[in-house]
Amino acid sequence: MTRIGITGHSDLTADSVPLVREALGEALKPYTDDQLVGVSCLARGADQLFAEVVLDAGGVLEVVLPSVDYRENKVKPYNRDQFDGLLMRSSAVRYMPHRIAGRAAYEDANETVLGDIDRLFAVWDGRPADGKGGTGDAVEAARGRRIPVEVIWPAGAERR
Numbered sequence: 001m002t003r004i005g006i007t008g009h010s011d012l013t014a015d016s017v018p019l020v021r022e023a024l025g026e027a028l029k030p031y032t033d034d035q036l037v038g039v040s041c042l043a044r045g046a047d048q049l050f051a052e053v054v055l056d057a058g059g060v061l062e063v064v065l066p067s068v069d070y071r072e073n074k075v076k077p078y079n080r081d082q083f084d085g086l087l088m089r090s091s092a093v094r095y096m097p098h099r100i101a102g103r104a105a106y107e108d109a110n111e112t113v114l115g116d117i118d119r120l121f122a123v124w125d126g127r128p129a130d131g132k133g134g135t136g137d138a139v140e141a142a143r144g145r146r147i148p149v150e151v152i153w154p155a156g157a158e159r160r
Contacts, residue, residue, distance in 0.1 A: 001035040004028070004054075005113040007138035008046020008123025008152075009159050016157040020046065020123055023154040024053040027121060032057045039117055041066060041109050042086055044079045046123035046135075051086045061090040064112050066105035067098040074101045110138050119148040125159060126151070 012020060028036065038054030039062045040047045051061050063086075065071075075083045087093065096112065098105035114120070120142040122135060129136035142149050 001037060002031045002119070003037045003039060003117045004031065005039040005117035005120045006041075006047050006050035006123070007110070007113075007120060007135050007142075008050070009125065009135055010043045010045035010047070011160045012045045012049075012123075013158045013160055016159075017049065019154040019157050020152065021049050021053060023152045023157075024050055024121065024123070025057070027150055027152055028053055028057050028059075032059070036060065037062060039064065039113050041106075041113065042083055044076070044083075048079075048082060048086060050121060050123070051090075055086075055089055061086065062092045062116075063087060063090045063094070064109050065093060065095050066109040067101040068095055069099060070101050070105075110141065114138070114142055114145060114147060117147065119150065122149055122151050123153065123157075124151050125153055125157070 036059030038050060038059050040051045041064050042048055042051060054061055096105050096108040122139045124135045124139060139149055
C-alpha cells in the first residue's frame with residue numbers, strides 16, 4: 001500500500017487545471033498497481049484535483065478537514081457540489097479538533113497529513129509560502145521529515 005498526500009495551490013487558473021490534472025495522473029501511474037491511498041484536505045484547486053485523479057485511478061481517498069466549520073464557512077458556494085461529491089466518495093474523514101477554520105487548524109491538518117503518508121505530491125510553483133501552513137511550508141516540513149516530495153508544476157501552469 002502506498003499512501004500519498006497532497007499539498008498545493010488553490011488559486012490555479014482555469015487553463016492550468018487540465019495541465020495539473022494530467023501531470024497528477026502521470027505522477028500517480030507508478031502507484032496504481034499498488035493499493036493507492038490519497039490523503040487530502042479537499043481544498044479547492046490542487047487538493048480536489050488530486051482527489052479526483054486518485055479516485056479515477058481506482059485508489060482510495062482519505063480526507064483530513066481542518067475544522068468542524070470548514071465546509072460551511074470556507075468552501076465557496078460555487079465549489080460545494082464538487083467538495084460534497086468528493087467527500088461522499090472518501091473512505092474516511094478526520095476532523096481536526098478545531099471548531100473554527102484558521103491558521104492553527106490548517107497547520108494541524110497539514111501535520112496530520114504529513115504524519116500519515118509515504119510521500120507527498122506538491123502542486124507548487126516553488127515560491128515561498130505567504131504564511132504558516134502554505135504549500136511551501138508543507139514541502140519544507142515534509143523534506144525535514146525525510147518524506148519524499150514530488151513537485152508537480154507542469155509547463156504553462158499559473159496561479160491567479
